[in-house]
Amino acid sequence: MSESVLTMANIEAGYGGGLVLQGVDLTVDKGTITCIVGPNGAGKSTVFRVISGLLKPKGGTVTFGGRDIGGLSPSEVLKSGIAQVPQNRALFPEMSVHENVLMGGYAIRRDRALLKERLAMVAEMVPLVKERAKEHAGNLSGGQRRMVEIGRALMLDPAVVLMDEPSLGLDPKSVATVASVIRDMAAEGRTVLMIEQNVRLGMNLATHGVVMEQGKVRLTGDAKDIAGNPEVASMYLGKTGHNE
Amino acid sequence: MDLLQVIAFGVLLGGVYALLASGVTLIFGVLDVVNVAQGSFLVFSALFTWQIWSLLGLEPLLLVPVMGLLMFVIGWAIYRGLLVRVAPQGPGMTVLLMFGVAIAMEGVLNIVFGNEFKSVTPPYFTSSFKIGEIVIPYPQMISGVLAVVVLGGIYVYLRKSWAGRALRASAQNKDGAALVGISATKASSLAFGIGAMTAGVGGVLLAIMYPVYPATQYDWIARLLGIIVLGGMGSIPGAIIASMLLGISESIASAYVPQWAPVFFYGAILVILLFRPHGLLGEKTREDVAA
């Protein structure tokens, strides 16, 4: 039985006066690839924002490695071992690939030896970092950029990596590369929590699945089970009438 | 006057302009603020250089690091104390705030120094330097070279140091910078401090070249704004090119056609902006997209 590394208990959160998350219970086990899916407005991105410290929950707790991280600032969350690869462009377009990845180590910049070690580790995980080290990040394709972003996130050797729609905007070949890196990360013992629009892809890649709808978790289970579950399809197309 | 000499002169002048303009450009790149007070920082530094020189008889160039540091601190304080609060209100208000700073500074200088021209005249003030056929006055030579040296130093700092990297990262992608743990406030304070520092150094160089009095800050605002807009609002290489252009054209103009050169420069700016609203090398900002 794997240990749970990240837990959300009855999280309520939202913007302004409204509540987007209406009591979210979520358990992520160590070393798994857990994929969150769900129709628009389900609150998937909001879950990430709560975990990474960008949004303070109005109720409930978030625990990481036993520690309550609900009140931490984004950089504190980063330092505690949770890194995020966001959906949108997060690279520095006029810096080289090498420098972009280097910037991922900003928090450990004073420890030269450690920095060097991490760079080597990242270069191994993501060969692109070495192959295109000197190129400007702005000149890379979408898939290549995603790989550099992953490399950058790995510089702090995070225990948990949050990936927000890793396949968005990518062609199948790039998706395959990204999927392969995600698998490698899990093999190393890292926990990957991802949001995916593409349910099929998500469940193929993940070990565990979480289906959200209207601010709550509706289904959890092994990815295979989620993939074959007809309820999921109807949630997207609203056949069960949840939306009415 | 020999054309080559005029151009050489202009290049040196351009070097000094480049130093000052890069300060303003750095501030704009990282903070999105147009520092119209740069001229007043410059004059402040120049006048204080004069003061110390006239009291102590020190070699003014020794004051380069002193004034640089002083202006860095003042700039940092201005950001922390004033700008950080006004920045969210948008470009119109931040420019107004900086105008307030500029005017207040000029006011202080008026009180302390009055409205007379001050000139720093170290012993080498009237000597010249000869390279082949070209005769360059000593002060211009030193200023130009020092400006380039300092500019080079800033370049190296931005490229190689972690703080410099953080600044470049903030200028290129603020969200990305936050994601890796770079504090936006720290980056902005540093950028503003460095920007002010360039004025501190420039002021010393200015003082040994030309006579200064408080209201000359407006001429400098004019020049610097012109350079920044021409070169492209966030681009340091663009600012350097535009500075060289300005330096050389001013030099040529003062040799042959004194009156009209500035007019051509500003006219050229307006024409260029007609066709390229984001300057020669600048980036299209999102606001320019017709919605």
Add this chain to the structure above:
Amino acid sequence: MIAALKRPSGFLPVILIGLLILYPIVASDTRYEESVLIICMLYAIMASGWNLISGLAGYVSLGHSVYLYMGMYTGAILGKAWEIDAMWLAPLGAVTAGLLALVVGLIVLRTRSHSFVIITIAVLLLGMLVAANWRGLTGGSDGFIVKQPSWAKDHPTTPYYYIFLGILLLTVALSAFIMRSRLGAGLVAIRNDEGKAASIGINTTLYKVTAYTLSAVPFGFAGAVYGQFLGFVTPSLVVAILMSVFLVLAALVGGRGTLWGPVIGGFLVWLLNEVGTIAAGEFRARLLIMGVVLILVVMFMPMGLLPTIRNFVKKRRESKSAVNFIDQKSIAAVSDVDISKIIARTRQQSEGSSHILEVKGIVKRFGGVTAVNDVDMAIERGSITGLIGPNGSGKTTLFNCMTGTFRPDEGVVFLDGENITRDRVWTRAHDGLGRTFQITRLFKSMTVLDNLVAPLETTSVRQMVAGRYSGDEVERAREVLDFMGLAQFEKQDAAALSFGQQKLVELAQVLMLRPGIILLDEPASGINPTLIEKLANVIRRLNDAGTTVLIVEHNIPLVLSLCDTVHVLSGGEVLTSGTPDQIRNDPQVIEAYLGPDHMVGVGNE
């Protein structure tokens, strides 16, 4: 007294003007005071003029004094050439200043934010440089002497005093006229959200250029008189810049965007300057004082005196009656009002095409990604059509190509048979294309009624100068609000409404355009089921009355229940189209949402 407190701008200006009129008559030997007040009035005039472009429309100009100089030189140069006193040339000064502003405006108002501010300063610099160097015309940096009329020897200030007072009153009248006109309303809309203003039919370029030109007119007019008053005109860069900055400070202090704020500010700022010059004169502290005041105002009171006072009074009144966020339930049901008359197109629709909106060959790329890849689509007149597809399918991009937010890289857009691909956003609105936004964009500083009255079906100068409530808009607006069940919100500030309420108001706004087709951008996102139902109801009623509706949505059940036709996009291309029943059971559609087939193999080792 209480009335005056409620509307500080009611009583005070009348008192102020009255005092100004009486002062030289009542007091004796007031030459010095009069000359100070003359400059105060000059700043009041300039601040009011500046207010038109910068306070109302939000385009901050820091080089406006160049127009004063235009007026000064016009009066001086032509006065000498034609042997008249410069002040009689004030109207001509207004014209030359206006012309210069027109030219500058046409060039400059294409850029936004930073560039605008900087360019206005650059224009000022250029103007001063030209004046300083064109000796033949302007006398160069030595200046131009302006002859004084004969009466000026015995009465050097008093006549000018009343002339400036007159100009001030004229300027305030101009301001008031503009603020009450559609031009004024449009400018405020532009300041709130320029893109949105364009989408409801406001010709933003015309409005901005007009405001900028008009803002220069008081400067030019007063300039001619001012030049004569001074007796000379010199192109001093320092003076010009300081003047520009101080007049902005004046408008800020008093309250930009208000009618009397700039006037009061003008007096305050110049009086402060005088006090600074006299009291702290021996310390030469004037500039320091003014600089510090500018800093303090920008930091702590950017709204200015009048609005701050008004807000304070308003808050004290409102704390008695608690703010009531009217919740969804109290939105009345859709009324039975016959909406067709209100929203019927008064313009001829070309009956030639059965497709009211059609796109052919649309391609749109962003960076390396092709979001929309050669899409053809035709929307049938009188239908409710749905456009669905998973995230990244390109449906929103396609939608935006239709509305004019994006220019397609390739392809054409036809509205009513006419090619509108190159048309500006407001032209499309005039042609009957209305759109709402997924995240509502109402004009926050205006009331609901003002928001509703803002859309324009045509562009014309006559319409622009007419009062903002002059036609039948108010009546129609009320009928539309009534229809939507929003009548009680009429006087609310748009910013106080909940998200769902704002969505309905935005739809109401669009109806004012009498659109032939309404494009709804994810109308159901972020609102609760009850409101969704109401929205669906409204859409059906509108459709019954003849309006075509195109909805881009993620809420599939809504789309399937509402629409006649549904188009499904996937991967930037049209996957399939059909009736809701066909789409509901189409396995391709289900797959598109769950994940394209060619991706399935990926990730399997």
